[in-house]
Amino acid sequence: MNSEKIIIIGGGVSGITTALTLQLLGCQTEIYTEKKAENIADKNTHPEFASLFPSASVIPHSVYSNQLEELFQSSQSFFYELRKRSFPGLTLQKHFEVFEFEKDRPEYGDWMMNFNSLEEFHPREIPRRSLSQDVYGWAFDCIFADWPLYFPGLITLYKESGGEINQRKIQKREIPSLPADIIINCSGTGSPDLFDDPVEKQMILKGHLLHKPEASLITNSNDEIISYNYTPKASIYSDSSGNACDVYCYPRKDGWILGGSRESGFLDNNDSETEDSPIENTRAYKIDSLDIPSAVIDLNQEILNTTFGHSLEQSDKLSALMGYRYIRNKENGLRLDHETLDGKTVYHNYGHGGAGVTLSWGCAIHLANKIISLKRSQMQSTLLDRLEEIMFDKKT
Numbered sequence: 001m002n003s004e005k006i007i008i009i010g011g012g013v014s015g016i017t018t019a020l021t022l023q024l025l026g027c028q029t030e031i032y033t034e035k036k037a038e039n040i041a042d043k044n045t046h047p048e049f050a051s052l053f054p055s056a057s058v059i060p061h062s063v064y065s066n067q068l069e070e071l072f073q074s075s076q077s078f079f080y081e082l083r084k085r086s087f088p089g090l091t092l093q094k095h096f097e098v099f100e101f102e103k104d105r106p107e108y109g110d111w112m113m114n115f116n117s118l119e120e121f122h123p124r125e126i127p128r129r130s131l132s133q134d135v136y137g138w139a140f141d142c143i144f145a146d147w148p149l150y151f152p153g154l155i156t157l158y159k160e161s162g163g164e165i166n167q168r169k170i171q172k173r174e175i176p177s178l179p180a181d182i183i184i185n186c187s188g189t190g191s192p193d194l195f196d197d198p199v200e201k202q203m204i205l206k207g208h209l210l211h212k213p214e215a216s217l218i219t220n221s222n223d224e225i226i227s228y229n230y231t232p233k234a235s236i237y238s239d240s241s242g243n244a245c246d247v248y249c250y251p252r253k254d255g256w257i258l259g260g261s262r263e264s265g266f267l268d269n270n271d272s273e274t275e276d277s278p279i280e281n282t283r284a285y286k287i288d289s290l291d292i293p294s295a296v297i298d299l300n301q302e303i304l305n306t307t308f309g310h311s312l313e314q315s316d317k318l319s320a321l322m323g324y325r326y327i328r329n330k331e332n333g334l335r336l337d338h339e340t341l342d343g344k345t346v347y348h349n350y351g352h353g354g355a356g357v358t359l360s361w362g363c364a365i366h367l368a369n370k371i372i373s374l375k376r377s378q379m380q381s382t383l384l385d386r387l388e389e390i391m392f393d394k395k396t
């Protein structure tokens, strides 16, 4: 086991998961973070802090990496193990991805459990706007992290494992004097200010969300929880390049999370965004001072009503959020490499786009493998044993 201290910069899901992984494997870790999720009252004032916003399904959407399959499979299998051990907030959902036009099977089709074409389902089971509408696509089982339960659970576990969280903003000039030889950079959109990044124009995808509180779980006749992404024809909802956009719904214990939008833009030098291609459909509802694309309410309303008999109205007590998915670039946006700086080894773990929760365990285990020499299978069993010990200690 490794007793030398490791510093992790960033207190989002990547930082906490990476620090927890190393801590469970016997390292001494400390997180330095400018912002802590639990201290932020108005999330909409910090759209760049992505871990305030995830929906958070474990599906590799809106992310670009040439290691995606390995990272996703490792993450997903760890989430399944955590769920078996009743880790807070982890549920299994039957997730539908429905299109009003023909669509090729996605690469991740081979990685998801019980992946089936929509042809395998009774028409009434498929989320759709009207029963006469032709729809295409697939469905699979996916892990869903009920965020208000999962993320606090993760932070608590990190502290219980002996990890420390120190709230402070790190400046670039401080890096050489940080008291550790290994630094892990999980600072998300803060990264280009702290470290040199070869990508010139740092891409983000803005995402709008609505929360409808106290809405019941959406289930099918087998009592499976149902969630969906639904992409209508581009004439109904599209971006400025004419690409069809999707809406979605994920039921949580505290209500529904409804999306969405994927508006591309770029970080400027102050980490605020500059707009590139806003959603074409300018119709919007003003909710909590945000312009929410009207399709998020109108299309979800049709789907929820037609398929499940549920209602959604603009007059419901809806709250609105908008955050950035940090894509970095569309070639190989996820940065998971390392460099030597002033005698320190810096490992980077940022640019997860819309899949930072999805890949959190895969990236953490990948980095732990670089730092600690343990066989992968041994690493997973050590992590789970230690995690069970802490969770069991808590119950007794």
Ligand SMILES: Cc1cc2nc3c(=O)[nH]c(=O)nc-3n(C[C@H](O)[C@H](O)[C@H](O)COP(=O)(O)OP(=O)(O)OC[C@H]3O[C@@H](n4cnc5c(N)ncnc54)[C@H](O)[C@@H]3O)c2cc1C
Pocket (backbone or CB within 6 Å): 009, 010, 011, 012, 013, 014, 015, 032, 033, 034, 035, 036, 048, 049, 050, 051, 052, 053, 054, 055, 056, 057, 058, 059, 168, 169, 170, 171, 186, 187, 188, 189, 190, 191, 194, 206, 207, 208, 209, 322, 323, 324, 325, 326, 349, 350, 351, 352, 353, 354, 355, 356, 357, 358, 359
């Ligand atoms: C609308 C929306 C929906 C999403 N849905 C999903 C989903 O369904 N599934 C999924 O997997 N993902 C989803 N995501 C993406 C996911 O939220 C992100 O990928 C993930 O939260 C990124 O986490 P992170 O820890 O890497 O970065 P962040 O959460 O941005 O954290 C960065 C941390 O670094 C700290 N920091 C920055 N600079 C400094 C500095 N100089 N010194 C000290 N600390 C610093 C910040 O304070 C913060 O704590 C969604 C995102 C959005 C916006």
